[in-house]
Amino acid sequence: MKHWILIVATALLALPAGAVVPQTSLPGADSPTIQPDRSITFKLKAPDARTVQVAGGDGLGAGPFNMTRGPEGVWTVTTPPAVPGFHYYWFLLDGVRVNDPASRTYIGYGLETSGIEVPETGADYYAISNVPHGSVREQWYFSKSTDQWRHALVYTPPGYDQNPKTRYPVLLLQHGRGEDETGWSRQGKAQFILDNLIAAGKAVPMIVVMDRGYASKELNPATLDGLRKVFSAFEEVVIHELIPTIDASYRTLPDRDHRAMAGLSMGGMQTLFITLHHPEYFAYVASLSGPVVPDMRGARAIEAGFHDPFDSQTAFEGAFADVTGFNRKFKLFWLGVGTQEPGVFRDSIGRAVTSLQGEGVKLVYFESPGTAHEWQTWRRDLNDLVPRLFR
Amino acid sequence: MKHWILIVATALLALPAGAVVPQTSLPGADSPTIQPDRSITFKLKAPDARTVQVAGGDGLGAGPFNMTRGPEGVWTVTTPPAVPGFHYYWFLLDGVRVNDPASRTYIGYGLETSGIEVPETGADYYAISNVPHGSVREQWYFSKSTDQWRHALVYTPPGYDQNPKTRYPVLLLQHGRGEDETGWSRQGKAQFILDNLIAAGKAVPMIVVMDRGYASKELNPATLDGLRKVFSAFEEVVIHELIPTIDASYRTLPDRDHRAMAGLSMGGMQTLFITLHHPEYFAYVASLSGPVVPDMRGARAIEAGFHDPFDSQTAFEGAFADVTGFNRKFKLFWLGVGTQEPGVFRDSIGRAVTSLQGEGVKLVYFESPGTAHEWQTWRRDLNDLVPRLFR
Secondary structure: OHHHHOOOOOOOOOOOOOOEOOOOEOOOOOOOEEOOOOOEEEEEEOOOOOOEEEEEOHHHOOOOEEOEEOHHHEEEEEEOOOOOEEEEEEEEEOOEEEOOOOEOEEEEOOEEEEEEEEOOOOOOOOOOOOOOOOEEEEEEEEEOOOOEEEEEEEEEOOOOOOOOOOOEOEEEEEOOOOOOOOHHHHOOOHHHHHHHHHHOOOOOOOEEEEOOOOOOOOOOOOEHHHHHHHHHHHHHHHHHHHHHHHHHHOOEOOOHHHEEEEEEOHHHHHHHHHHOOOOOOOOEEEEEOOOOOOOOOOOOEHHHHOOOOOOOOOHHHHOOOOHHHHHHHOOEEEEEEEOOOOHHHHHHHHHHHHHHHHHOOOOEEEEEOOOOOOHHHHHHHHHHHHHHOOO | OHHHHOOOOOOOOOOOOOOEOOOOEOOOOOOOEEOOOOOEEEEEEOOOOOOEEEEEOHHHOOOOEEOEEOHHHEEEEEEOOOOOEEEEEEEEEOOEEEOOOOEOEEEEOOEEEEEEEEOOOOOOOOOOOOOOOOEEEEEEEEEOOOOEEEEEEEEEOOOOOOOOOOOEOEEEEEOOOOOOOOHHHHOOOHHHHHHHHHHOOOOOOOEEEEOOOOOOOOOOOOEHHHHHHHHHHHHHHHHHHHHHHHHHHOOEOOOHHHEEEEEEOHHHHHHHHHHOOOOOOOOEEEEEOOOOOOOOOOOOEHHHHOOOOOOOOOHHHHOOOOHHHHHHHOOEEEEEEEOOOOHHHHHHHHHHHHHHHHHOOOOEEEEEOOOOOOHHHHHHHHHHHHHHOOO
């Protein structure tokens, strides 16, 4: 009978006044709990452990936070008020990184990693609501260039099935390093952001393609030249395999005026790498918290490239040198960053914005107040970006 | 730079001859490894641990298996040859159940649980292959009876988008206890089984609806009467909310002759509970490894009910009493079990089959040789079942 019985018991336990168990917890779990001031109480039962800590993404605070052993070997800690949004976290159980059995896991840092959703008061733009919903679909396609089946997720807007003659513009939307094609829907809630914007008449109904941003076995090159090779393999997939697959499988408007690309962090770097090299495919471009490395073809160490000055004449092989041409070609050039992000992101993005605006390049610069290099920044980014597309 | 660097390094490590890293491992992981005899080597780095064990589903062997500490605090063990298929597993790190950082996790036992896919020689019916693919779509719908947004996955067959006037029959397909709506696609690979059968001309193109089998906060009742209440809440969702949602959202053939329900384990119990009570909705019924409890309305303990004799006159409120009527009404009544499943499954299913066949009830009984109460049984079941539907 172990199959039947080995289920976590559901208990409606008494929580402190105003405390909530987040939507990232598994059904029946009573942990973690988030207090009204956004402090979070974590717990883990580990009777024989000598030390237990909790650590996680920037928005959770500095950490790791030491936990204290209580009755029956249950370790607990209450961490300082967290930034709203989605954060990855984990326990260090006698030094071994393990997940919280109470929470769902998400692909982050290349691993299945516990997540916690900290509600933001008044922010309902990424909540599921009583509006028509699009659909997120799994799309498998065989990639000859990488000799592998690839898996993408595709959002089709409300009405897609009911209007079989209507064609739609396409946004390619990429995740960050260590995440995968599920990030934008599971962590980012992109489908609800789109649903809500479309229902409010603030966005054009569109198809959103969320592909896996890896096309090479090498994931971690040390030099810009190595990164170029990795990104080039993905570029090959996007231009010659993904876009044709999507145009063949969905009712798209298959031209550059109806195609956008956006990505976060590494996905933002990939977006600039691919779109500025292939303006014939894209009229709308957005990099969300993507470090702006002006010479993506360089052979220097990545660390150095991230701190290079931005020269609008030479950056990205001269893509911005002809300002008038650039402004005519691209209907939107969008850059964003959170105010609490580390310097490597803020500085390189800031240098590019200052330089490009100084030269007269038309761009949108968006700052997310108070948020770090985490999903709340990118949800806000998407909510600002999507209404600007395909107008 | 920690966001950038904190990635598992990808290494093409030397594996023992013929050993493979399974498809359930995360990209870049070199563990676990499966040897040609299906013995499995697990490892976990835990320098300060005092004991580390690995344990898992029946197909992995008895366990837990003690692991041995090696250089740099890496614990390893090679377990006996496993049954082919998908198995849940976990480590016991100083007694605390934790997942393997090298593997993907799946919802099992109500928890995020590591999984390992052990290849079965010659079995390609559940592999992705070069045939037209259907699509698995997320379907959100608001349930008034439970006051919640519910999440289902819906497989639409190849050609669904290209033939906007074609309507399709519908199979409702339920997971087991402790699993959720993602089980049939992630663990079961139902979409590839359907793709392959449809491509081979062995199955009718159909829509497959995989809903979440919980509709009540109480998950673990101790009595049959409690189980009836839990199942009734789900029955209300299926009949009055799910089926209307699917019929409104997809191009279905919305009548009983084109609607089937099947489920595994608890899902099989739910299938019998719902379909035998609502024959006006279903013409095809299948219970996969579902314990057959003849009196689902009883007030006894579940343990007792699982061992009740099967009386074809009274079972399921007399649903089988009129044999001729039953045989006319249901176009398929399918029961299956794996030969290595525990007695609680085999015995109750065997009693029902013997009794019903003795009375002249037309049914299909399918045994999966050598497999336990695990996904390989249910993949084989689905592969046998689907070609029999809607003929």
